[in-house]
Amino acid sequence: MRAFREAVEAGDLDAVEALLAEDVVFSSPVVFKPYPGKAITAAILRAVSQVFEDFRYERALTGADGRDHALVFRARVGDRELTGCDFLHVNEEGLIDEFTVMVRPLSGAQALAEAMGARFDRIVEDAEARSTGTGVSP
Numbered sequence: 001m002r003a004f005r006e007a008v009e010a011g012d013l014d015a016v017e018a019l020l021a022e023d024v025v026f027s028s029p030v031v032f033k034p035y036p037g038k039a040i041t042a043a044i045l046r047a048v049s050q051v052f053e054d055f056r057y058e059r060a061l062t063g064a065d066g067r068d069h070a071l072v073f074r075a076r077v078g079d080r081e082l083t084g085c086d087f088l089h090v091n092e093e094g095l096i097d098e099f100t101v102m103v104r105p106l107s108g109a110q111a112l113a114e115a116m117g118a119r120f121d122r123i124v125e126d127a128e129a130r131s132t133g134t135g136v137s138p
Helices: 002-010 013-018 038-051 106-132
Strands: 020-027 053-062 068-077 080-090 096-104
Touching: 002 013, 002 053, 002 068, 013 020, 013 038, 020 038, 038 106, 068 106, 080 106, 096 106
Parallel strands: 020 096
Antiparallel strands: 053 068, 068 080, 080 096
16 A cells, blocks of 8 residues: 555655544554554554654555555564564555554564553543544644
């Protein structure tokens, strides 16, 4: 998904959010229960953009029907290197309706879980502000 990759690489999180379907479901690499909805998914992606350092996509794969995409990335969380993949599915309107992230190794996943866990209250506040239209938390 070229538009998504370009938006992420440019740090344009508003453009990333615009590519999400309202009913998108985000599956985290470190939490069992998926997160449904555009507001929470956008808030998670904004937070992870602050957690990941030296983030870069290395490969993009597209399914035969053009609706399934895999974007392989590398990043760092503190002193932990990790490799991961964003698995995206787009709906008939071309918006992302499924977003699954996987990362390795375990030490990288643990560093990511710790860093995101420390921000989770703020992520929820951001999502609530987005979903109610009361503005985005700074």
